[in-house]
Amino acid sequence: MKTKNKPTKRKILADKETFHSEPTSSKQDLEKCLRSRDRRKGEKAEGSKVGPARKKSSSGSRESNLRRLESNERERQRMHKLNNAFQALREVIPHVRAEKKLSKIETLTLAKNYIKCLTSTILNMSNGCLPPLEGEGSAHNSKFYQHYHQQRGDEDNEDHLKKYSTQIHSFREGS
DNA sequence: TAGGCCATCTGGTCCT
DNA sequence: AGGACCAGATGGCCTA
Numbered sequence: 656m657k658t659k660n661k662p663t664k665r666k667i668l669a670d671k672e673t674f675h676s677e678p679t680s681s682k683q684d685l686e687k688c689l690r691s692r693d694r695r696k697g698e699k700a701e702g703s704k705v706g707p708a709r710k711k712s713s714s715g716s717r718e719s720n721l722r723r724l725e726s727n728e729r730e731r732q733r734m735h736k737l738n739n740a741f742q743a744l745r746e747v748i749p750h751v752r753a754e755k756k757l758s759k760i761e762t763l764t765l766a767k768n769y770i771k772c773l774t775s776t777i778l779n780m781s782n783g784c785l786p787p788l789e790g791e792g793s794a795h796n797s798k799f800y801q802h803y804h805q806q807r808g809d810e811d812n813e814d815h816l817k818k819y820s821t822q823i824h825s826f827r828e829g830s
Numbered sequence: 831t832a833g834g835c836c837a838t839c840t841g842g843t844c845c846t
Numbered sequence: 847a848g849g850a851c852c853a854g855a856t857g858g859c860c861t862a
Binding site: 730760 | 839
């Protein structure tokens, strides 16, 4: 979990690039990247699972190195976007202490159960006091209801709420 | 110190 | 062809 106080060296570099839009390619950074890349290649060559499936790139060429660095930069940006999306998701999940950052897997699991919980609630409400969805006779006939039952498989409605509140409870204890 | 979580690099594959 | 996406590998940081 990144409740870390000190950012890593790599993170510092990435943050610089991300927030100040500085390209990676100061000469020193570039050299660092290339050295690290070479080191990894060497380690892999010595004996790894990846082995011969990996094509040998014509790594001597300056051009391909540059392409690689550009590709790394794009990948970094992509991962930053993904992380922003995770953060946005964290912020809309209720009942979680703000000071404890949820891990990615916790965020996804909690969000899933929260959605299921909300869906159950909506269905229960629509049985009782809401007008039927999509103008059909009863909520049970609505496409929404049918879709929900297709998706949820054999899980019990009550289970969603239980799972959700159990998770919330355990996260709270853990923090 | 081990284990969890993460950021980054990397090469392969898919898509436009 | 080039970019997006993906998954494996690696190493750093943090906590129990």
